[in-house]
Amino acid sequence: MTTFAELASTLLKRLSVDWRLVILTGVAFGICLAVSLNMVRIWRILMFRRPGSLCRGVWSVTPSDGGIDMTPFQRAVVAVTGLWAMTRKEALYFTATHDSDGRPFDCRESYLISGTDLPAVWWSVTVYRNLYFIKNPANRYSRSSSNITRDDCGRWSIRLSGIGSDPNGIAMGVQQGLFTVILRLYAPDCRELDDILGKLPSVHRVDSHSVTSDAGTSA
Amino acid sequence: MMSLIIVTLLIFVIAVITSHIVDRAGLWILVRMLSLRSLAMHRRFAGGNNRLFLHGLNTPENCVTPLSVADAMIMFCVFDLSRGPLQITVPLPKNRYWSITCYGIDTTNFFSINATNPEMSRATTAVIYLSHARRQFGHQHSADRPVNPGVELLAAESASRQGLVLIRVVLNKPEDTEEAAYVSTALKQSTTAIQQSDSSTWKSSPCTFAGPV
Numbered sequence: 001m002t003t004f005a006e007l008a009s010t011l012l013k014r015l016s017v018d019w020r021l022v023i024l025t026g027v028a029f030g031i032c033l034a035v036s037l038n039m040v041r042i043w044r045i046l047m048f049r050r051p052g053s054l055c056r057g058v059w060s061v062t063p064s065d066g067g068i069d070m071t072p073f074q075r076a077v078v079a080v081t082g083l084w085a086m087t088r089k090e091a092l093y094f095t096a097t098h099d100s101d102g103r104p105f106d107c108r109e110s111y112l113i114s115g116t117d118l119p120a121v122w123w124s125v126t127v128y129r130n131l132y133f134i135k136n137p138a139n140r141y142s143r144s145s146s147n148i149t150r151d152d153c154g155r156w157s158i159r160l161s162g163i164g165s166d167p168n169g170i171a172m173g174v175q176q177g178l179f180t181v182i183l184r185l186y187a188p189d190c191r192e193l194d195d196i197l198g199k200l201p202s203v204h205r206v207d208s209h210s211v212t213s214d215a216g217t218s219a
Numbered sequence: 220m221m222s223l224i225i226v227t228l229l230i231f232v233i234a235v236i237t238s239h240i241v242d243r244a245g246l247w248i249l250v251r252m253l254s255l256r257s258l259a260m261h262r263r264f265a266g267g268n269n270r271l272f273l274h275g276l277n278t279p280e281n282c283v284t285p286l287s288v289a290d291a292m293i294m295f296c297v298f299d300l301s302r303g304p305l306q307i308t309v310p311l312p313k314n315r316y317w318s319i320t321c322y323g324i325d326t327t328n329f330f331s332i333n334a335t336n337p338e339m340s341r342a343t344t345a346v347i348y349l350s351h352a353r354r355q356f357g358h359q360h361s362a363d364r365p366v367n368p369g370v371e372l373l374a375a376e377s378a379s380r381q382g383l384v385l386i387r388v389v390l391n392k393p394e395d396t397e398e399a400a401y402v403s404t405a406l407k408q409s410t411t412a413i414q415q416s417d418s419s420t421w422k423s424s425p426c427t428f429a430g431p432v
Contacts, residue, residue, distance in 0.1 A: 030237025066328035082286035131285035142289040146391040
């Protein structure tokens with residue numbers, strides 16, 4: 001390193017260029033480069049998906065969350081969006097921010113999440129707005145494998161709506177805004193990640209009438 | 220012309236090195252800042268380092284961490300291993316899923332154990348022996364033998380002196396107050412113990428909690 005610095009210094013002296021100006025310009029460019037690089041990364045996350053994540057339908061998952069092998073940027077994303085995430089062996093976190101038609105989740109609309117049991121010891125579906133629970137009169141922020149009502153075939157449907165009065169409902173209150181759904185799988189069968197990806201529930205936007213009529217049949 | 224090429228090349232090399240350093244340092248600072256802020260919030264609840272706090276169920280009012288789980292009873296401890304190892308004793312609730320996870324200051328989940336681990340099948344109490352190691356190996360292992368029947372002694376090594384231990388116990392029906400009371404009664408028996416400077420004695424602290432959980 002010293003040899004390189006000496007060589008550069010000698011060279012700059014011969015060329016009669018101020019070395020301080022060269023260093024300052026280099027540092028300034030370097031800072032601009034780092035800032036631009038991270039802005040591009042953030043834009044990619046906002047517009048597309050997180051680095052290292054897998055996508056299937058509306059769901060995306062980053063299996064490396066919480067692990068030692070996370071990149072510094074992945075670590076930063078986890079620190080901002082969900083500190084203290086568990087490793088893939090302990091838990092998988094599937095995130096959905098839009099319905100099956102690609103429309104972002106909106107609190108004013110109603111949605112139906114339907115599926116069958118997932119290959120994990122325990123799973124839950126939780127709704128968040130701005131990374132925190134959505135206040136509602138029922139104090140019900142999620143539905144889990146241990147309290148969800150299934151039909152005779154083992155299928156279940158969770159209704160997300162303003163009131164959320166259905167047996168498997170989650171209320172989103174009266175406030176407006178976008179929200180996020182997280183499907184947590186505790187102690188997932190990681191050997192079968194493809195199997196898990198194939199069994200992920202569907203998410204459809206429905207109007208309030210169809211939500212009411214579905215309530216009697218699927219629960 | 221030659222001098223222009225050399226100067227441009229030098230500027231490019233300096234820019235690439237600076238960019239790399241700024242990028243890594245920025246992310247490192249961001250992670251530690253958020254992590255330390257979260258640890259401070261947890262510490263405030265617990266009333267200090269190396270003390271277990273039964274937080275109960277997460278609600279919109281008491282939620283400490285973004286994207287928290289809603290159906291699990293939460294207990295945590297901010298550890299500080301600068302004065303020596305820490306021992307955490309947790310009675311394990313039966314017939315429900317639970318997990319004990321330890322995180323370093325860089326958010327790495329370096330230790331985890333849950334109800335499905337074969338070694339925990341007969342355990343009624345878990346004892347985590349948490350010590351500081353210079354490097355994070357990411358491994359976990361059971362200590363040589365159980366201390367008492369039903370007690371499983373587990374060793375965890377943290378690369379950072381500070382971090383967080385999170386204990387999650389899933390409730391079948393979060394709105395069922397009886398179930399919540401049963402689980403919280405069991406968890407309130409948890410303790411932490413810090414090894415004293417003479418290395419032979421341990422100073423024990425009971426689990427704390429705020430009001431009924």
